Amino acid sequence: MKIKYLDGRRLYFAFLAGGKAIIKDFAYLNRINVFPVPDGDTGTNLASTMKAIAEQARPSRSIKESLRSIADAALTGARGNSGLIFAQYIYGLSRELGNEIKISTARFGESVRNAVRYAYNSIAHPQEGTMLTLIREWAEEVYQNRHRFSDYHELLHHSLEKARQVLHDTPKKLAVLKKAGVVDAGAKGFVDFIEGVVHFIRQGSLKNVLSQELLEVEFREAPHKIREDIPFRYCTEALLTGENLDLEKIKEVVVGAGDSAIVGGSDTKARFHVHTNHPQELFFALKDLGTITQPKAEDMKLQAEIALKPKSQIALVVDSSCDLPVETLERNQVVVIPFLMNIGDHVFLDKLTISPDKLYELLEREEILPHSAQPSPRTLENWFSFLLSHFKAVLVMTISGGLSGYYNLARSVAEKFPPDKVRVVDSRHISGTYGLIVQRLLQAWPGSQDLAELASAAEKLAGKTELLVDIRTLKYMVKGGRVSPMKGLLARLLNIKPIITLDEQGKAAAAGKSFSRKQNFKKILKMVREKHLAHPVHSFSVVHVRNRERAEAYAREIEKICGRPASFIQDVSPVVGVHNGIGAVGICLSYE
Numbered sequence: 001m002k003i004k005y006l007d008g009r010r011l012y013f014a015f016l017a018g019g020k021a022i023i024k025d026f027a028y029l030n031r032i033n034v035f036p037v038p039d040g041d042t043g044t045n046l047a048s049t050m051k052a053i054a055e056q057a058r059p060s061r062s063i064k065e066s067l068r069s070i071a072d073a074a075l076t077g078a079r080g081n082s083g084l085i086f087a088q089y090i091y092g093l094s095r096e097l098g099n100e101i102k103i104s105t106a107r108f109g110e111s112v113r114n115a116v117r118y119a120y121n122s123i124a125h126p127q128e129g130t131m132l133t134l135i136r137e138w139a140e141e142v143y144q145n146r147h148r149f150s151d152y153h154e155l156l157h158h159s160l161e162k163a164r165q166v167l168h169d170t171p172k173k174l175a176v177l178k179k180a181g182v183v184d185a186g187a188k189g190f191v192d193f194i195e196g197v198v199h200f201i202r203q204g205s206l207k208n209v210l211s212q213e214l215l216e217v218e219f220r221e222a223p224h225k226i227r228e229d230i231p232f233r234y235c236t237e238a239l240l241t242g243e244n245l246d247l248e249k250i251k252e253v254v255v256g257a258g259d260s261a262i263v264g265g266s267d268t269k270a271r272f273h274v275h276t277n278h279p280q281e282l283f284f285a286l287k288d289l290g291t292i293t294q295p296k297a298e299d300m301k302l303q304a305e306i307a308l309k310p311k312s313q314i315a316l317v318v319d320s321s322c323d324l325p326v327e328t329l330e331r332n333q334v335v336v337i338p339f340l341m342n343i344g345d346h347v348f349l350d351k352l353t354i355s356p357d358k359l360y361e362l363l364e365r366e367e368i369l370p371h372s373a374q375p376s377p378r379t380l381e382n383w384f385s386f387l388l389s390h391f392k393a394v395l396v397m398t399i400s401g402g403l404s405g406y407y408n409l410a411r412s413v414a415e416k417f418p419p420d421k422v423r424v425v426d427s428r429h430i431s432g433t434y435g436l437i438v439q440r441l442l443q444a445w446p447g448s449q450d451l452a453e454l455a456s457a458a459e460k461l462a463g464k465t466e467l468l469v470d471i472r473t474l475k476y477m478v479k480g481g482r483v484s485p486m487k488g489l490l491a492r493l494l495n496i497k498p499i500i501t502l503d504e505q506g507k508a509a510a511a512g513k514s515f516s517r518k519q520n521f522k523k524i525l526k527m528v529r530e531k532h533l534a535h536p537v538h539s540f541s542v543v544h545v546r547n548r549e550r551a552e553a554y555a556r557e558i559e560k561i562c563g564r565p566a567s568f569i570q571d572v573s574p575v576v577g578v579h580n581g582i583g584a585v586g587i588c589l590s591y592e
Contacts, residue, residue, distance in 0.1 A: 002151040003201060005102040008066035012059035014197045015070055019050030021196025022189050029192075033185040035130065035176050036081065036260050037275070039235070039300070042185035045080030049087060052077020063103055067094035076239065076294075078271050081262055082186035085119050085131050086193075087271070088264030092118025105155045109146025112139040124251070124261040129173025131186030137166040138194065156198045163191050232258040232275035234352070235298045236282065240270045240290030250289050257282040275300070283353040291345045297338075297352040306333055306390055313449040315391040316442070317383065319375075319406060320350040321399040321576050322427075323543050324435035325568050332442050335383060339406075339575045340373040348574075356571040360546045360582055372575045374406050380413040384422055393451040394422045397438060397458055400506030401426040423451050425458045428506030431576045432543035432568075432588035433467040439567060440539070440590060464538075464591045468511055468527060469500040470520050470554075472547075472583030499524060500580075521550075524587060525557050535591040537562045542569045543586040545577040550585050558587065 003010075022029075022043075029043025056073035060066045071094045074087035092115030097103065103111075116136045120126050141162040142155060149155035170184040171177040177184055236257075240250065244267050251263040251272075258276030265271055270290065276282055279297040286292060306315075311333050318329075320338040329336060338349040343362060348354035350372070359370065387394045396414065401407035407426045414422040427434045441458050448454055497520045501511035512527070514520040531537070540558055544551035548569070555566040571577070572586065580586075 003153055004150055005104055006063065006108065006152060007102045008060040008062050008064075011063055012057065012066045012070065014200050015057070016054055017200030018193035018196035019047075019053055021192045021199070022050050023047045025189070025192045029185045029189050032180075032182040032188065034180045034182060035174060035184060036127070037300075038180075041080060042082050042189065045078075045083040046086065046186070046189040048079045049074055049077050049083035061101055062099060063101070064094060064097050064099050067097060070094070072269065075265055075269055075271050078264070079237070081260060081273055082131055082189060084262050084264050084271055084273050085122065085135075085186065086190070088122040088262075089115055089119040089135055091264065091266060092116070105150055105152060106146045108152075109143040109155075113143040115139070118264075122251075122262050122264040124255040127174070129170045129177060129187075130184050131190050133170065133173065134163060134166050134184075134187040134190050138163045138190070153198070153201045156194065156201060160191075160194050160198050163194055167191050230301045230304060232260075233277050233299060233301045234275065234279045235273075235296070235300050236276050236279045236353075237271065237273045237294070237296040238283070238286070238292050238353075239294040240265075240272070240286065240292055241268065242290040243268060245270050245290050250286065253282065253285050253289065279349075279353045280355045280358065283348060284355075284358050287346055293347050295340075295347055295349050295353050297349055302330070302333065302335070303386075306335075306387070310390045312445060313392040314445075314451055314454060315387040315394045316438070316445070317387070317394060317396045318434070318438055319399055320352075320573050321404075321430050322397070322434040322438055323431045323541075323570060323572055323576070324438055325570065328439060328442070328568075332445065334438070334442075335387065337375050337379065337383065339375065341370050341574055341578075342373060343370040350575040351573055354574055356546070356574055356577060359574040359577065363578070363582060370574070370578045372578070374404070374409055377409065377413050380410060381416065384413065384417060388417070388421055392449070393420065395451060395454050395458070396422065396424045397427050397434075397441075398424065399430055399434065400428045400502065402428065402502070402505045402507035403430060420451065423455045425455050426462075426506065427458070428462045428504070429465055429467060429502060430506075431467075431572045432541045432570075432586050433465045433502070433590075435543075436539060436541055436567065436588050436590040437461045437465055461590070463504075464535075466531070466589045466591070467500075467502050468524050468587040468589075469580060470517070470524055470550075470585045470587070471498050471500060472517065472581060499527075521554070524554070525561070528558055528587065528589065529561050531589065531591075532561055537564075537589050538592045539564070539567045539590045541567045541588045543572045543588065544569075545572055545580055545582050545584045547583050547585055550583075554585060554587055 026043030026047035030040045033040050033042040053070055053073045057069040071091040074090050078084040078087040093111055096111040096114040116139050126132055138159055141159045167183050167187050170187050250270055254263050254272045254274050255261045258274045261274040263272045317335045320336055338352050341348040341350050341354055384394055396410050398407040398410050410424045414424050427437055440461050444457055497514045497517055499512040501509055503509045512523055514523055542551040542555045551569050555569055559565050
């Protein structure tokens with residue numbers, strides 16, 4: 001049966017069929033992925049984009065409405081360069097088509113060729129021999145034959161042969177493909193898509209297309225496995241929403257941040273992808289150009305080092321509430337899972353896309369109260385799977401279960417793996433004391449590669465660690481609901497300066513109070529002297545919320561008491577700082 005026209009429903013189901021073809025081939029696409037970086041995720045990125053279309057898009061009688069729904073879903077779910085290029089091309093197609101209910105092959109040919117410029121314009125430095133080349137050559141072939149074939153099956157089948165030839169020639173245009181002996185993975189994914197569409201139009205059966213396969217398939221997004229020097233460390237993405245978005249300005253900011261930059265979308269929704277060394281600066285600049293959601297910043301350097309040269313048999317995973325010098329974490333290949341930070345309508349990744357300085361600047365300037373959220377179970381599952389492909393086992397330490405539900409989340413995800421492969425330990429601490437536990441644990445790491453032994457050592461160290469927090473104001477605790485407004489008012493009227501600690505269960509508890517910060521300083525030092533006499537201090541650190549001067553004063557005095565310098569002095573993570581408030585200082589003690 002000849003198909004003389006496409007309507008909204010036929011187009012919608014054709015997209016689902018094309019998506020299924022990509023999903024079936026996604027593992028192969030990952031294997032041949034060598035450009036722009038050999039990170040082995042092109043198939044997953046394209047398949048995830050297609051799944052988003054299946055989950056979110058809805059058919060309409062109108063071609064334009066169906067395409068708008070598909071384009072919006074593709075942009076929302078786009079992953080990586082390939083996913084975003086595809087999404088932007090579909091967006092261009094939705095803009096080029098009119099409001100017809102049905103379109104002929106002639107009208108279709110004009111639209112697919114006109115939409116090519118949207119894909120090219122989204123990329124800072126378009127490279128031939130990639131998906132872009134294949135889309136352009138395929139669209140030109142459709143355009144040139146739009147009057148020759150009035151039957152969609154004949155037109156698309158003919159253009160598919162051209163697409164296959166262009167795919168075969170991609171190694172001639174890119175030396176990296178020729179050297180690896182593969183075709184471009186993104187281009188192959190687009191050919192898969194066209195093959196799926198052609199098969200659907202030829203068969204005309206909705207039975208297979210309407211199956212639950214597209215919705216039920218799950219993808220473990222394996223971290224990058226790059227086998228070369230990495231000039232830009234973080235693979236960064238996010239979605240920006242708003243009204244009258246300035247895409248050119250967004251693109252200018254993104255392109256200036258690094259390499260492999262691409263920006264796609266409309267005046268109400270835009271997605272970007274870029275490899276950068278400074279995701280914090282990038283996100284802070286973008287926050288004024290749109291509302292940031294779905295943030296991503298993957299450390300490709302760490303992932304590559306783990307894949308190529310794991311330094312031990314057991315991996316260590318912590319969360320971003322663990323405050324420890326970056327150098328220590330990187331030297332020991334410690335994986336840090338970031339909490340989400342909701343600041344106004346924006347979503348940031350703790351430490352990765354928002355720095356303490358920028359956060360506290362917002363706190364003081366806009367009087368906002370950020371809220372934290374746990375990472376998704378899928379994030380943990382992806383990391384555990386990746387790490388177990390390079391390590392014998394994984395030890396996960398978490399923020400105190402008395403302060404967050406993250407410990408229970410980590411345990412529930414760990415249950416999906418064999419018990420001797422993933423072990424979760426509640427640190428019962430936060431910030432600098434959490435960091436001291438990890439620091440001491442890492443000192444014993446080379447001498448032990450037994451998961452149970454290391455988990456037991458971590459639990460023992462948690463019991464030998466203590467936190468004393470010198471709070472400047474209860475304002476932020478009141479805002480966050482940790483202190484009642486009445487108690488906060490009373491403390492302000494009486495100028496009470498509380499000292500907060502953590503009990504044996506890792507819950508916040510009062511350790512004392514004074515009526516001035518000077519008295520608090522003296523009282524805490526007195527407490528440290530008494531504790532040191534009873535249980536000698538093995539090591540200590542001082543963390544602070546934008547109060548380096550006071551932190552260093554504490555460090556000097558405690559060094560006199562303990563006879564050793566602070567292990568580290570640093571800002572607390574944003575996810576911790578927002579609850580304790582600007583000016584707070586944490587004294588972290590680890591005993592013999």
